[in-house]
Amino acid sequence: MTARSLLAALLLLSACQPGPGGEERRTRFIMGTLVEIHLPAGQPRGHDDAVNLAFGEMARLEEMMSPHRPDSLLSLINQNAGGPFTPAPAEFIEVVRRGLGWGKLTKGTFRLSLGPVVALWHFEDPEPGPPPAGKTLTRALDLVDDAAIEIRDGQIRLGKAGMKLDLGAIGKGYAVDRALAVLAGAGVKNALVNAGGDLAVLGRPAAGKAWRVGLQHPRKPESLIAAFDAEDIAVATSGDYQRYYIHGGVRYHHILDPVTGMPSMGLTSATIVTANTADADALATAVFVLGRKKGLELIESLENVEGMVVDASGAVAFSTGFRRLPGFEFMGL
Numbered sequence: 450m451t452a453r454s455l456l457a458a459l460l461l462l463s464a465c466q467p468g469p470g471g472e473e474r475r476t477r478f479i480m481g482t483l484v485e486i487h488l489p490a491g492q493p494r495g496h497d498d499a500v501n502l503a504f505g506e507m508a509r510l511e512e513m514m515s516p517h518r519p520d521s522l523l524s525l526i527n528q529n530a531g532g533p534f535t536p537a538p539a540e541f542i543e544v545v546r547r548g549l550g551w552g553k554l555t556k557g558t559f560r561l562s563l564g565p566v567v568a569l570w571h572f573e574d575p576e577p578g579p580p581p582a583g584k585t586l587t588r589a590l591d592l593v594d595d596a597a598i599e600i601r602d603g604q605i606r607l608g609k610a611g612m613k614l615d616l617g618a619i620g621k622g623y624a625v626d627r628a629l630a631v632l633a634g635a636g637v638k639n640a641l642v643n644a645g646g647d648l649a650v651l652g653r654p655a656a657g658k659a660w661r662v663g664l665q666h667p668r669k670p671e672s673l674i675a676a677f678d679a680e681d682i683a684v685a686t687s688g689d690y691q692r693y694y695i696h697g698g699v700r701y702h703h704i705l706d707p708v709t710g711m712p713s714m715g716l717t718s719a720t721i722v723t724a725n726t727a728d729a730d731a732l733a734t735a736v737f738v739l740g741r742k743k744g745l746e747l748i749e750s751l752e753n754v755e756g757m758v759v760d761a762s763g764a765v766a767f768s769t770g771f772r773r774l775p776g777f778e779f780m781g782l
């Protein structure tokens with residue numbers, strides 16, 4: 450059975466008292482997850498339209514980047530693999546460029562060209578069945594090649610027939626950043642956008658307070674491991690509990706090791722805190738695959754990036770700066 454935790458990977462601790470004029474939490478199902486826009490009391494006039502615009506922006510990006518919609522730009526690019534270039538808007542190309550950059554920096558643990566392998570796993574099916582056979586996986590892995598993703602003035606092309614672009618590990622983060630930008634552009638000063646644990650904040654929930662973010666325990670959804678105050682920051686978590694199924698007593702989840710094509714073992718969750726959600730999203734996936742030691746080394750090597758990892762034995766480790774996040778609190782496991 451495919452399980453998708455509707456509980457956000459990060460539970461927001463109630464940080465503000467509902468005031469007159471009303472604190473609001475609005476939700477919509479976008480990109481396979483329940484997206485929440487949380488607005489504290491005291492919003493400007495017209496904030497309702499702003500929220501609709503923000504959700505609309507995320508839905509627009511889903512239409513563009515979804516591998517499940519035959520008419521999405523992503524599907525068109527994939528259909529044209531090995532054939533002609535496909536025109537793509539600047540924002541799409543920006544996401545691809547950023548993803549390719551993280552792929553290079555993480556030595557191939559993050560792969561935008563992993564589509565053929567992702568497609569074999571059928572995580573969207575209610576009954577996905579047994580994992581793909583070795584030979585099928587090997588054939589799909591042969592098509593994984595980020596270097597064969599070609600970009601030239603407003604166009605994109607996958608070099609080999611059968612190649613498939615997959616933006617699943619970065620697109621949601623990018624959409625959160627865009628939603629926040631739309632809210633800010635419409636005059637909203639204080640808000641939080643949370644797409645199943647990939648989140649970003651604007652302003653504060655009340656004067657003198659900060660948005661409080663709690664990191665969920667990978668095995669006990671009701672418990673928090675740690676919490677901190679979020680100011681002008683984005684957070685993303687990749688976990689083996691977010692999208693998975695059990696077959697023959699084995700847990701198969703959706704974060705794949707591009708070397709083997711199999712779910713990456715070692716960590717149960719990886720959280721990244723950084724300036725924007727697109728990078729946090731991509732890095733959380735990459736660090737999940739890199740594992741505890743190499744993942745933390747990568748985080749330490751990057752400016753303004755902090756992270757937390759939980760390994761399969763249940764041990765928690767933080768990057769050095771994580772404990773210095775404002776209001777940091779470690780509850781333990």
Ligand code: ADP
Nearest residue numbers: 558559560561567617618687691703704705734
């Ligand atoms: P979530 O969608 O739960 O936030 P992630 O951000 O980790 O989780 O993204 C997982 C998705 O990214 C998968 O469903 C798949 O589409 C894609 N993916 C899986 N493994 C990788 C990888 N190693 N590199 C790039 N994309 C991946």
Ligand code: MG
Nearest residue numbers: 618730731734
């Ligand atoms: Mg990700």
